[in-house]
Amino acid sequence: MAEEFLSEAAIKKNRSKHRIKVHSLQLSLAVFLLGSWQLLADHQILDPFFYGRPSGVMHQLGVWITHGTSIGSLWVNAWVTFYEATYGFLAGVILGIIFGVFLARNPTAAEIFAPYIKVSNSIPRVVLGSIFVLWLGLGSVSKVALAFVLVFFPVFFNAFQGTREADHKLIANAKLLGASKRQITLRVIFPSALSWITASMHVSFGFALIGAIVGEFLGAQRGLGLLIATAQGNFNPNGVYAAMLLIAIMALSAEWLITKMENRLLNWRPTQVSGSEL
């Protein structure tokens, strides 16, 4: 009897079977966890006054969406937090890359700035939030500033390291091929530092959200952080969870966008060994 390789259709079928299995187990886990929370709360084993419950979270979201929140429309508040985080993120990424690449390309400048950078990096940056609120007021600018300082350093250090680790042979080759210093920075150094930079961008958007929300805790007129602080003050755990859910959706969407962009920019890299994603 002749042995045969599995047909393409059979391989596909096996793969989709596996995916269905994984997804249905993921779903059952969610149902189990949320269901037990709901049941425990319904039977007063978990006090819903402190712990809330899933149905309460959904109800809270429904109320916010249809009637608005105590501090105005939900969408306006979500939008405020989103753009504070995004502006802080963009400013931090852009300046982080510029400073990182510049200092790595100019060793003397790097030597001069090194102690200052170390000192400013060692300050717990969330503390700066209070200063920014004092300096820049309760509006969005102070939150953007806090998000910015949280994003700047990781991006800066990665850009710096990525630039320093650019292959010297490639730089020598580019010089021999006639590249100017500027062309080397743009065409050789920047692309080779790019995988370092995008790696830092994944964590950075999370930092930017932290910056925006902590800034809003510390004093704001609008935003999801203020919404959480208000819910906390009113002993409304469902409100805290509902705002958390919105923040999580925001973070995941941003992560998805960053991954898309990374794949586009780094399409020259060998495809990563596929495996479970985390």
Next chain:
Amino acid sequence: MNSGSPVKFENVSKRFRTPKGTWYQALAGLDFEIKAGEFVSLVGPTGCGKSTALTLLAGLEQPSIGSVKVNGSEVTEIDTSTGFVFQHDATFPWMNVYNNIAAGPKFRGVKDYDALVRTWIGKVGLTGFESNYPHQLSGGMKKRVALAQALINEPTLLLMDEPFSALDVQTRSIMTDELVTIWETTGSTVVFVTHDLEEAIALSDRVIVLTAGPAKVKADFKIDLVRPRKARDIRFTEEFLKIYQDIWSVLREEVDLAYQRQLVAPGKEN
């Protein structure tokens, strides 16, 4: 521009600071000259300073003592009329084959490079692979990219640092053949560093044997084999074997010496 010989080493010594803070001397009074259009190989034992000689010629490093002249003028900075093919892969991984080969003309601000780039892609046999990235190519194909990348700028001097050492033996002999064929159409002066004597003889007009490091010239052989050559077949001729024996008898002492030292000081590489 061509006042003086294309390559001239005058009593060149070079030392480097090692990571431990001691000095390492790579070259000790290197002295030789190369005529225009000559294909010259530098052979010598591993770690003798052959590659250092090339980096001086390219202007990537400066000599500690003595002077290195290209076309009559001293090399003080990177000279873009020199082409360099590196030992290890130095193609840009984020550029596809086309853009890698077009890199030189683009950097130099040449307009209308498209036809030129396509000609070179054809010459090195990569037509159809224009949009592949280096990681999608075999070792031999990457070398072809590197070769076209250097030659497209029509360098008057081409430097090659053990370009084929990372290839398997069969690919290597094919590449040697193709290099001869391509070079014979360009007529540029070539300095080729290798520790493979067979490769050196098959390719060169002259073979310069260097001593175990710090390197100086030990012997200088003229290779009177006919051109155009078929590098793969010429290895089996009697003349070839005769030349091989002559050079090997000289090189061997240095190789033995270098090997003895390695046993004493393990892990010392150039």
